[in-house]
Amino acid sequence: MATRAESGAHAVLRKALLAWYRDARRDLPWRRTRDPYGIWISETMLQQTRVETVLAYWPRFLARFPDVESLARASEEDVLAAWSGLGYYRRARALRVAAGALVEQHGGRFPRDLQGALGLAGVGRYTAGAVLSIAHDDRLPVVDGNVARVFSRLFALEDLPQSPGGQRRLWSLAEELLPPGGSPGEWNQALMELGALVCTPREPTCGQCPVARLCLARAQGRAASLPRPKPRPTTLDVRLEVLWVRRGGATLVERRPDDASRLAGLFELPTRETGTRSGLFPEAWSVAGLFLPGEELLRVRHAITRHRIEAVVRAARLATGRGLPGRFAWHRPGAPEGAALTGMAKKVLARGGAA
Ligand code: SF4
Secondary structure, eight states, rough: OOHHHHHHHHHHHHHHHHHHHHHHHOGGGGOOOOHHHHHHHHHHHTTOOOOOHHHHHHHHHHSSSSSSHHHHHHHHHHHHHHTTTSSOOOHHHHHHHHHHHHHHHHHHOOOOOOHHHHHTTTHHHHHHHHHHHHOOOOSSOOOOOOHHHHHHHHHOSSSSTSHHHHHHHHHHHHHHHSSSSSSSHHHHHHHHHHHHSSSSOOOOOOOOOTTTOOOHHTTTOGGGSSOOOOOOOOOEEEEEEEEEEEETEEEEEEEOOOTTTTSSSEEESSSOOOOOOOOSOOOOOTTTEEEEEEEEEEEEEEEEEEEEEEEEEEEEEEOOSOOOOEEEEOOOTTTSOOOOOOOOHHHHHTTTOOO
């Protein structure tokens, strides 16, 4: 139970932050709708992807899949193609699976209750709370990376935000701070906006912060050192040989296995790992025997999570006149219905002048 003093501080905090938000908020296209479908798509895209990138993808995705039914009907390949370049493709797969469940079990609508929303593929407490509070003003908290950072600083929290204890503390604070009246959706967005615009990861602009006088980290001179950083995973070097087989204006691409640990189901140029063993490019789909590698065309650097990739791209010919296995396809540049390419495949084609 909050004490009277805490409640008073919370009220001051809410008032200052909401006044700032009404003035400073960015006019983002998904903020102009209360349609749960559009908000759900935007919230899913915004997890792990920058706003600037989502600004380009969100309207395109909605133009292609304007409602739950169209997304449920779409093939996985079409959805991945629309998602291509956003990364973390399991989000796109989950959206399609969840759309199918919405059609079958919820009359094609995003559920109106938290439990129903949490039953959908890819929808966790954050997404459910964000969609329901923003679309319907349901009194549900959200904690994303921005909120975690703002709370860690405002309340000088020592826990790692990702730790179970840190998560419990953050969610309980988010719940406690929800406005008793007014708009929980607006409040949640105000918190996230403060984290995105002012209380930023490296250099928070405390001088412009509407809640600076309530901030413990600032008072203690620790604004830039909270939240405590997560121990960094070691980076792994990966060396690849990538084959560029052309026929007319088309490039041969190969579909990654459905059970690949990353980028499953996307298309890439025939690739094998040389000298390193990351597990990203399993031997099982080695290109040996199918192709005759030739001259080196270019070198490409790329990163996938903690993997730092250096790829040697070679011109190659087919070693056999026989047909290729069904996982191969010919990709033509600029074809909007084309295969859903991995980010690295796009980079290779762009660098080679065939994007
Ligand atoms: S005063 Fe600085 S550290 Fe504290 S909430 Fe504002 S921007 Fe973040």
